[in-house]
Amino acid sequence: MLNKPVSGAASNETCQALSRRLEAETEGEVLFDDGARGRYATDASIYQVMPVGVFVPRTSRDVATAIDIARDLKVPIVPRGAGTSQCGQTVGAGLVIDNSKYRRAILDVDVENRTARVEPGLVLDHLNAALKKHGLWHPVDVSTSAQATLGGMAGNNSCGSRSIAYGNMVHNMLGATAWLSDGSEVKFGPVDRLGGLGTGIADFVRGLAVQNRDEIEANWPKVLRRVAGYNLDIFDNQNERPYTQDGSVNLAHLLVGSEGTLAFTKDLTLKLVPLPSNKVLGVVNFTSFHTAMDSAQHIVKLGPSAVELVDRIMIELALSNPAFRPTMETALIGKPEAILLVEFSGEDKPVLVQKLKDLVALMGDLGLPGSVVEMEADAPQKNLWEVRKAGLNIMMSLKGDGKPVSFIEDCAVPLVHLAEYTAALTDVFARHGTHGTWYAHASVGTLHVRPILDMRRGGAANMRSIAEEASALVRQYKGAFSGEHGDGLCRGEWIQWQFGPRINEAFRAIKSYMDPIGLFSPNRIIDPPRMDDGNLFRTPPPDSGKPYTVQPLTTVLDWSDWDVQNDPITEQTSAPGSGGDPAHGFAKAAEICNNNGHCRKFDAGTMCPSYRVTRDERHVTRGRANTLRLALSGQLGEGALTSQAMHDTLDLCVSCKGCRRECPTGVDMAKMKVEFLAHYKQARGFSLKDRLVAHLPDYADTLSHIPRWANLRDRVPLIRWFSEKLVGLSARRALPRWRSDTFWAAHDQSLFSSREAAIAAAPKAAALFVDTFNATFESENAHAAARVLKKAGYTIYLVEKDRGHHCCGRTFLAAGMVDKAKDKLSALLADVLPLAEAGVAIVGLEPSCLLTLRDEALCMGFGDRAKTVSTQALLLEEFLAREAKAGRFSLPLKSAPAPILLHGHCHQKAFGAVAPILEVLRLIPGASPELIETSCCGMAGSFGYDADHYDVSMQMAELSLLPAVRKNPDAILVADGTSCRHQIAHGAGARARHVAVLLDELS
Ligand SMILES: Cc1cc2nc3c(=O)[nH]c(=O)nc-3n(C[C@H](O)[C@H](O)[C@H](O)COP(=O)(O)OP(=O)(O)OC[C@H]3O[C@@H](n4cnc5c(N)ncnc54)[C@H](O)[C@@H]3O)c2cc1C
Ligand code: SF4
């Protein structure tokens, strides 16, 4: 028997043997270093258990071999997809096998019979994208659809917002092939078509079902959303919705929700349904939360495809965010305490519109006339669904050690009791000094709620007490304690409570029959640990064996905004710097990642370019944040923060700041990388390349006087080669071209006025900040910007230092020279502060340079000076868009000779500066600029010039930017980032221009 305690570990010799054999006998990636194990020690739960090692199989043969090796060496296996489980299903002291990187093929799509066979690592959205052309989809629409794998969804019996219409994963699985722990490969499917081992399993489980029929009848929750335990009821269906359409039994349904404890899935056969061609949405506004909950039972009788709750707190959160406010306002009538999003979908629009009318009539009958906002068009519906998701994200970004904790977040109760249940649980929270925000699946009685608890201080005791009181309520209302997210570590011990000892023994018998040696995820579902065992927490409390302790660290940046505590009732945070973090907030900034895995997405947005090309847990924001957290808390050993392994973990982070904007909890890895680099370089010294890149602003002027010599590197192949060998600059790249006609050498002095004149002319004035790159290599951009501003009647002050450029410090920050960056920024701030104080905008051209004033400058100890300047620091396009809105910018423009295609610089995207550039481009008569949906272009400052980064850089560019450029050879390409323009020229041989140049040409 293998059933080791979950926190136990295999001996060193076993680990070495395991790693050695996996290396020798498979083609997969074998990751046994501390960092990799640490990155796979957590999922989106509060738990952390170090695995023995991690295996990333390339083929199904790799998996089969790994199972054999693990069995030989008696090491448990923990199957894993995206690791977004909320209850600790994917953490365990065994060999974690990650299917998500390579095992993600669509093996077969049968359009006629509406089925698809897939590998378990395939992401739901990727499957649905491929099915779109057939008008089909797999309809278990989990919120994590952009990263959740189908193997993981099956493992957890996942459920989507539209489960009332389509059912849960169990209702949508048709078959599977899986390995048992003895290595045998078994087909799971309709019982009448099974053979061999499959028939044996079916007979055994049927026997158990028959033996326990009375217990099943008596104790099994009779709701749609029950995902706990094993699906013993496939032989005696207790679910509101039959598992199969014809009432037959499908043995694959036994694997669904088994959380990787029975067998390792090789492939899955899924049910597909037609994509609904039409949707309408009715937003019902309630002046009382109780009424909203009470109404759900009546609304579902109209046959909606979704009924989703958004409570007052979430509404407020959305209203407080300028990006979401306008959308949220479209849904509101007055000041509701809750809204229900009621969706009807189908083929026939008039039928759906009639359903909307029925909803309005129903609400009138229920005493709520005029409470429904009707949305028939697609765009407002889509926007509102986005806001519903974003509200959750804002909630999860609470700073401080108290966090919304998942453990009773998905109890399901029959709709008739929903109002009483939510009221009673709210009282429970209040009695325990906390509160929770309610949202999600009102249609099926599964409302998400997470009380705020501090798991480092007393949270465990509160968690147990709340769980006990919640479970009593669930029993009273005949609900399911786990209605969506599964058992894992936090609800495993409630299985026996839910089903009773006899059914629990039947579950044990299933486990023993299918996995007699306890190879797969032992101590889950059967013999689980206590939910409040502090030793299993990510942040073990003081009374645990190894309390979570952060190592003291003096930081170079100011992280005090993260170093706070919060009030679990009001969610108010304490003053910056008062949180008690020995790393002055840096550790708390890393800890804020709750592992939800959103950074593993591939859809719109920037985050995370290095993951998009590597699909490697180390090269995703989550992996980086976890590694930093583990290092800062001493869990990776002495000196881990400045180790080569940490360097390698952060190396492919291109500092695009995508996560700063798109990570739901606000992880800001670009800033963390600056902090890391400062410590790393201090410990290990700067390389020649670091110095060359960082000091470019210092020597740019000198080299521009000898351009022929300076450009020799690009012209002479041998020097190129040397520059790669000696410095590390890729020989495959041309460097920016040196030229003598820099902006400073050639600018038209008559365009500029004195500082006093600019201040006097405010707001019709601008201070033009010309950065090193635009001044030295592409001076036409700076000339154009000056001319455009002048033509539009602005008084321009030129920000300059010794008749040359000021520097924002960006190149120094990128190299980890934070002190030097501070010196540069200090000088720049001193120069522009009086202008900013007088309301003169500081206008820049290079997104990464100008936006330093709105980002890093604020955490370098400059205090109010930096704050004042940041409020006036604007990119040219932001300034022009603002001025146009204020009616101050008018510049007659000719129409553009070709369609305009825009590529946004990552920092433009991170700071919401893409909308303004589109607004400015729309000032061009007849122009309808099109934004290329891109992540990072791959250059990211000096990143793409690095010989070691060249291939990754090009892969990033080839994801979408370069193909889009090639597809539109006649378009006018606009790209405001210097490095983006270089990448476009290098990769597609096309010319992209700064918006200033285009406006100048057309004016
Ligand atoms: C913000 C957020 C929102 C969420 N929203 C929803 C939601 O709307 N609905 C919902 O149901 N869930 C939701 N979840 C939970 C989670 O995202 C889903 O359960 C998801 O389907 C898990 O997919 P995964 O690839 O991350 O699986 P993982 O977490 O990696 O694994 C899930 C389980 O499957 C097992 N497993 C994985 N691969 C295999 C295999 N090949 N063989 C056998 N077992 C395997 C694992 O061992 C584990 O027990 C949410 C989670 C978060 C963080
Ligand atoms: S980095 Fe952000 S998006 Fe990624 S897992 Fe952590 S919290 Fe989620």
Ligand code: SF4
């Ligand atoms: S800054 Fe960009 S590359 Fe780095 S972790 Fe964030 S999203 Fe990924």
